[in-house]
Amino acid sequence: xxxxxxxxxxxxxxxxxxxxxxxxxxxxxxxxxxxxxxxxxxxxxxxxxxxxxxxxxxxxxxxxxxxxxxxxxxxxxxxxxxxxxxxxxxxxxxxxxxxxxxxxxxxxxxxxxxxxxxxxxxxxxxxxxxxxxxxxxxxxxxxxxxxxxxxxxxxxxxxxxxxxxxxxxxxxxxxxxxxxxxxxxxxxxxxxxxxxxxxxxxxxxxxxxxxxxxxxxxxxxxxxxxxxxxxxxxxxxxxxxxxxxxxxxxxxxxxxxxxxxxxxxxxxxxxxxxxxxxxxxxxxxxxxxxxxxxxxxxxxxxxxxxxxxxxxxxxxxxxxxxxxxxxxxxxxxxxxxxxxxxxxxxxxxxxxxxxxxxxxxxxxxxxxxxxxxxxxxxxxxxxxxxxxxxxxxxxxxxxxxxxxxxxxxxxxxxxxxxx
Amino acid sequence: xxxxxxxxxxxxxxxxxxxxxxxxxxxxxxxxxxxxxxxxxxxxxxxxxxxxxxxxxxxxxxxxxxxxxxxxxxxxxxxxxxxxxxxxxxxxxxxxxxxxxxxxxxxxxxxxxxxxxxxxxxxxxxxxxxxxxxxxxxxxxxxxxxxxxxxxxxxxxxxxxxxxxxxxxxxxxxxxxxxxxxxxxxxxxxxxxxxxxxxxxxxxxxxxxxxxxxxxxxxxxxxxxxxxxxxxxxxxxxxxxxxxxxxxxxxxxxxxxxxxxxxxxxxxxxxxxxxxxxxxxxxxxxxxxxxxxxxxxxxxxxxxxxxxxxxxxxxxxxxxxxxxxxxxxxxx
Ligand SMILES: Nc1ncnc2c1ncn2[C@@H]1O[C@H](COP(=O)(O)OP(=O)(O)OP(=O)(O)O)[C@@H](O)[C@H]1O
Ligand SMILES: [Mg+2]
Numbered sequence: 001x002x003x004x005x006x007x008x009x010x011x012x013x014x015x016x017x018x019x020x021x022x023x024x025x026x027x028x029x030x031x032x033x034x035x036x037x038x039x040x041x042x043x044x045x046x047x048x049x050x051x052x053x054x055x056x057x058x059x060x061x062x063x064x065x066x067x068x069x070x071x072x073x074x075x076x077x078x079x080x081x082x083x084x085x086x087x088x089x090x091x092x093x094x095x096x097x098x099x100x101x102x103x104x105x106x107x108x109x110x111x112x113x114x115x116x117x118x119x120x121x122x123x124x125x126x127x128x129x130x131x132x133x134x135x136x137x138x139x140x141x142x143x144x145x146x147x148x149x150x151x152x153x154x155x156x157x158x159x160x161x162x163x164x165x166x167x168x169x170x171x172x173x174x175x176x177x178x179x180x181x182x183x184x185x186x187x188x189x190x191x192x193x194x195x196x197x198x199x200x201x202x203x204x205x206x207x208x209x210x211x212x213x214x215x216x217x218x219x220x221x222x223x224x225x226x227x228x229x230x231x232x233x234x235x236x237x238x239x240x241x242x243x244x245x246x247x248x249x250x251x252x253x254x255x256x257x258x259x260x261x262x263x264x265x266x267x268x269x270x271x272x273x274x275x276x277x278x279x280x281x282x283x284x285x286x287x288x289x290x291x292x293x294x295x296x297x298x299x300x301x302x303x304x305x306x307x308x309x310x311x312x313x314x315x316x317x318x319x320x321x322x323x324x325x326x327x328x329x330x331x332x333x334x335x336x337x338x339x340x341x342x343x344x345x346x347x348x349x350x351x352x353x354x355x356x357x358x359x360x361x362x363x364x365x366x367x368x369x370x371x372x373x374x375x376x377x378x379x380x381x382x383x384x385x386x387x388x389x390x391x392x393x394x395x396x397x398x399x400x401x402x403x404x405x406x407x408x409x410x411x412x413x414x415x416x417x418x419x
Numbered sequence: 420x421x422x423x424x425x426x427x428x429x430x431x432x433x434x435x436x437x438x439x440x441x442x443x444x445x446x447x448x449x450x451x452x453x454x455x456x457x458x459x460x461x462x463x464x465x466x467x468x469x470x471x472x473x474x475x476x477x478x479x480x481x482x483x484x485x486x487x488x489x490x491x492x493x494x495x496x497x498x499x500x501x502x503x504x505x506x507x508x509x510x511x512x513x514x515x516x517x518x519x520x521x522x523x524x525x526x527x528x529x530x531x532x533x534x535x536x537x538x539x540x541x542x543x544x545x546x547x548x549x550x551x552x553x554x555x556x557x558x559x560x561x562x563x564x565x566x567x568x569x570x571x572x573x574x575x576x577x578x579x580x581x582x583x584x585x586x587x588x589x590x591x592x593x594x595x596x597x598x599x600x601x602x603x604x605x606x607x608x609x610x611x612x613x614x615x616x617x618x619x620x621x622x623x624x625x626x627x628x629x630x631x632x633x634x635x636x637x638x639x640x641x642x643x644x645x646x647x648x649x650x651x652x653x654x655x656x657x658x659x660x661x662x663x664x665x666x667x668x669x670x671x672x673x674x675x676x677x678x679x680x681x682x683x684x685x686x687x688x689x690x691x692x693x694x695x696x697x698x699x700x701x702x703x704x705x706x707x708x709x710x711x712x713x714x715x716x717x718x719x720x721x722x723x724x725x726x727x728x729x730x731x732x733x734x735x736x737x738x739x740x741x742x743x744x745x746x747x748x749x750x751x
Contacts, residue, residue, distance in 0.1 A: 073617055075613060075616055075617060098619075099619040099620075099621060100619065101619070102616075102617060102618060102619035103618065103619030104619075106617075107617070107618060108614070108617040108618075110610055110613070110614060111610075112608075112610055114608070114610040114611050114613065114614040116611060116614075116629060116633075117633070118632045118633060127614075127618055128618040128619075131618050131619055131620045131624065132619070175618075179618065185617075
């Protein structure tokens with residue numbers, strides 16, 4: 001069952017709102033409706049958020065993101081449409097049932113933190129539990145745990161006024177975590193923070209989500225943030241959702257020019273990762289291969305080095321052309337005794353900006369490996385710069401097999417013993 | 420010449436509206452039909468004010484003066500305590516202590532009632548725009564109507580004496596209590612109220628736990644205004660027979676006794692300054708009183724530990740309500 005399900009949501013402010021919804025459904029333009037004194041903020045939005053997912057809603061200022069989020073917990077009443085949270089149909093609940101739902105199933109983090117200045121950090125974190133009627137000792141213990149999760153347990157007795165912005169938002173996060181609800185609503189939670197702290201908070205959120213498995217609906221106007229955090233992203237424009245998809249889907253097939261414009265502003269260095277620029281891994285050369293044969297193949301492919309495997313799909317090291325030539329000259333039977341250069345490993349999730357330094361050296365090809373160190377692919381020389389510059393990547397199938405895509409590396413030498 | 424003709428024509432053109440007559444008839448009707456109610460109100464307030472006055476006059480005047488000065492010293496500052504002691508001793512030496520305590524009793528009772536009525540009305544006005552806009556002209560009326568005008572109907576309802584003084588004082592002093600309560604609550608950051616709702620807090624709890632504590636400095640400024648207005652009206656009430664410093668001033672006028680008038684006036688000033696500084700100290704989250712909002716916010720249901728903790732943290736006092744807008748410093 002989905003964690004959140006929104007169906008045909010409308011929010012219209014101003015006069016004659018129901019009429020405005022009907023007209024919008026009949027295809028009237030926003031300008032048309034506005035002329036009659038109604039302000040549509042959210043228009044016919046439907047989506048589903050799965051448990052454990054980070055669902056990001058992104059759009060420019062005024063596109064209706066906050067309005068949408070506030071309909072998900074009933075802070076704003078919907079003009080039309082339904083919202084389900086878990087099993088409950090939120091839009092059909094009375095005041096009391098709605099309060100219970102908010103207490104037990106959802107919590108919220110605010111753009112400007114919304115900490116209570118007259119309560120201590122601990123009492124802020126304990127707020128949700130206090131409202132729920134949890135006894136004092138238990139709620140203080142749980143609030144203290146939540147503060148520890150965000151690294152603020154030493155600050156429990158301070159007042160929020162004494163904290164910096166980043167720390168305040170950590171308290172905001174702790175307040176939501178202490179409530180121990182499955183669903184977390186975050187409205188531009190990191191937008192008021194400066195870039196460094198913001199990144200730190202994003203990392204922390206990803207970590208927390210990985211360990212706690214919360215469902216998060218996250219609002220942002222920053223595509224970079226959306227790409228970093230989102231499992232799926234909904235892009236809003238003037239109250240409508242124009243595209244919903246995974247970050248990759250949105251990067252690869254933007255639904256319209258509006259989305260494309262957004263993508264133009266994206267900080268490619270942070271959004272694209274090694275996964276986006278790597279090409280298929282060349283087969284590793286076995287350590288037992290004959291140097292003369294390897295050298296010949298290298299010359300055919302005009303590559304300056306070769307990846308030597310460890311027999312288990314991992315890269316043992318890199319042999320340069322000079323080293324192989326020397327091995328041939330000394331008459332070594334295999335590559336085994338060769339002094340190999342250490343491989344330059346990155347992960348598939350390494351961002352392009354973090355790839356720049358490894359890719360800048362040209363002695364050793366940059367290899368992309370998985371958690372077990374197994375080779376997934378290599379990053380072709382120039383690919384990082386090309387991706388940063390926005391040069392579209394050739395479709396994988398179109399890459400000519402004969403051309404040497406890796407420049408310095410790829411050699412289709414079979415990892416079988418020869419000679 | 421042409422001018423008078425014009426004016427006469429203008430006067431004749433409009434029918435005379437006997438507002439005064441209507442009011443008179445209205446008041447007569449109310450007096451006839453509700454006199455038992457007025458009697459009860461009369462008895463209760465009179466008992467209240469006189470009881471408080473007697474209580475204030477029960478201890479030796481010097482002892483009470485010292486106690487009041489100590490209160491000032493605790494709430495505000497030692498310097499204020501010393502200055503108040505000097506002022507209060509001067510009251511005693513001028514033989515004005517007794518009327519001063521009578522006035523103080525009248526002021527305290529009226530202000531208490533005005534606040535008890537005004538704050539709930541202010542809360543209602545903060546919650547509803549309709550109440551707020553309906554209330555505004557009424558409050559304007561109450562505040563701008565010359566104070567003396569209230570004396571007449573009060574006397575017709577309650578006769579000469581203490582009670583009409585209390586009633587007029589309440590009416591005259593209430594508006595700032597209502598206004599500043601409304602203002603204080605409306606000024607509370609909406610995101611904080613929203614946060615309360617987002618965590619499923621019921622409205623009553625949001626009011627007690629978030630809005631009132633954060634509005635407290637403004638509400639206390641209102642209470643301070645109420646007390647100051649009550650004091651000024653209490654003196655005017657001397658005209659209709661309320662005892663105390665007002666009575667002293669009225670007597671001095673009728674006897675053209677400059678000395679007595681000055682002593683009465685000076686006593687009012689001393690009382691006013693004392694009350695003003697004392698109550699404004701409650702509003703400015705200063706000193707030992709910084710703990711009050713956090714105490715309130717827990718619905719007053721804290722054990723000793725909680726109160727002690729909050730008063731400790733109040734030593735490193737932070738101004739409440741400003742941190743939302745402070746620029747973000749990077750963490751660490
Ligand atoms: N209470 C309201 N009354 C009337 N119009 C409103 C109200 N709240 C929001 N709107 C309008 O709805 C639209 C969407 O507002 P919303 O706050 O949801 O945008 P947003 O995407 O969150 O923008 P931002 O990034 O600035 O927070 C705006 O045009 C706004 O003017
Ligand atoms: Mg917003």
